[in-house]
Amino acid sequence: MNRQETDFNQDTASSATTIAKLTLLGSAITTLGDAISTIAAALALEEILATEEEPQADQEDQVDQQQMIDSLQKQINELKGELKKVKLDSNN
Secondary structure (H helix, E strand, O other): OOHHHHHHHHHHHHHHHHHHHHHHHHHHHHHHHHHHHHHHHHHHHHHHHHHHHHHHHHHHHHHHHHHHHHHHHHHHHHHHHHHHHHHHHHHO
């Protein structure tokens, strides 16, 4: 083997090593990108599920608030009736 052939073989081996390293790096970056995409999809799904549950929670809150309003209205009406009785009793 002469010097040129030896240099060529070393250059070829060096190039193959560089290519293998770049391929490994590319694969690692692709895997990282896939992991980030998976996390993003999971977060999006959680957000969708949370927004679907909110209307139900809002409806339950509205029902609770309406029940409280009805209860307060009943108490107000009872107090009005008692005030009328007190007024009538005080006039007699």
